[in-house]
Amino acid sequence: MVFKRSLLAASVAATLFASGAANATNGYFSHGYGVKSMGMGGGGVALPNDSAMIIATNPAGITETGTQVNFDISWFHPVRGYEFTNNATLQQFGFPASGSATSGSSNFYIPEFSASYAIDNSNSIGIAMFGNGGMNTDFSSTSDGNYLFNPFKPNNTGTYGGGPAGVNLKQLFIAPTYAHKFMDGKLSLGATLLFARQTIDVQGISGFGPYSVLNGQNLSNNGFSTSTGWGGKLGVLFHATDAVTLAGSYQTKMSMSKFDQYSGLFAEGGKFDIPSTWTVGGAFQVAPAWTLTADFQRINYSGVKSISDPSAANLYSYATGIDPTKGLGGSNGAGFGWKNVNVVKLGAQWQVNPALQLRVGYNHGTNPIGSADALFNTIAPGVVTNHYTAGFTYAIDKHQEISGALMYAPTVTVSGNNPLLTNQIAQMTQGQVTTADQKLSINMKQYEATVGYAYKF
Helix, strand or coil, rough: CHHHHHHHHHHHHHHHCCCCCCCECCCCCCCCCHHHHCCCCCCCCCCCCHHHHHHHHHHHHHCCCCCCEEEEEEEEEEEEEEEECHHHHHHCCCCEEEEEEECCCCCCEEEEEEEEEEEEHHHHHHHHEEEECCCCCCCCCCCCCCCCCCCCCCCCCCCCCCCCEEEEEEEEEEEEEEEEEHHHCCCCEEEEEEEEEEEEEECCCCCHHHHHHCCCCCCCCCEEEEEEEEEEEEEEEECCCCEEEEEEECCCCCCCCHHHHHCCCCHHHHHHCCCCCCEEEEEEEEEEECCCCEEEECHHHHCCCCCCCCCCCHHHHHHHCHHHHHCEEECCCCCCCCCCCEEEEEEEEEEECCCEEEEEEEEEEECCCCCCHHHHHHHHHCCCEEEEEEEEEEEECCCEEEEEEEEEEEEEEEECCHHHHHHHHHHHHCCCCCCCCCCEEEEEEEEEEEEEEEEEE
């Protein structure tokens, strides 16, 4: 009864807090879920590590976590910005020679909650609540004035000539889970029903109105729009030997309801589905006190048009009348041009003594954004690739433990040209000037610190 009351109270609190999640490293997916996994590069699909948050990675893992409740909270600090230079032709039309800006809104506090309950030796249930986000930017219209990159209205302020610009995406997942042991405990299978609620707020992109199939309606500055949807996750965990555990999980694509307030921005009239992912990996006890983990994860951004469809190429195709379906909001509308992301996660854990564990990890994910799509991703620069992590757990007593993790992702820069300026200047001069050239680069680095508390019944 005490566990059930604690679980109910924790569930309510986590639901209220997790709706503000805004973390990201592998594209806009977190590099890991749960403080212990975060300290090992975000890996551990084959290492439940006595944490109910394994639900978010591999639902089969709760067969090995007993009955417990976990709370984590992270301080996430992304640093995002852009720089640009304009050639002499653009300067003649009132554009500055160069400029740069750094996004505000750089501190986020992100909670997670999870719980597991061992029904008997073979059956377990659990729940986890966690979030994604990270396309969260806030470029002021006043900090750099007209020196901000401004492709459409050089006499106005803001990144895109429409005042303060930015995107605020939040995703909350609620994941009730069931898992069962087979083969005398060597094999576990788990299944999760995923519910997702996402919100988005987009500002300062009204300058793209001529490139929207709705002529600028439902494109920008419409406040928060909400969308919901369902999906599922399956997991398997197999103890091949006493020292080797193998595992895998698959999360379905989640078909989300439309962002109605931004039907003139996102492809297919406001669709912003959550891509499918899969992960495989192993855990290896190489010595009595040492465990190593290795995971490979695939995030299938290509399955979501509003994320993966090309930006500049589609906008140009729409503006020149080649394909009317490729404008913003169209059935084949321009997206952010993100490619699928492949992630390798490596981790090591040292059991220093019965009470203390230390961890280190490395996470490398491919960059989803290419140079051709740098323009549209100025407000969503999810470009970081390498992540270095460390962490610990200290057992206070047989029921309680505290954990911590640190993550650093060094700066990655993507450079490209702004192809839409050439088209814009050509229209303004009726084809007399076609040598407009703006070179721009987007960049991002990240810091994260997480603390967690677990109570085991």
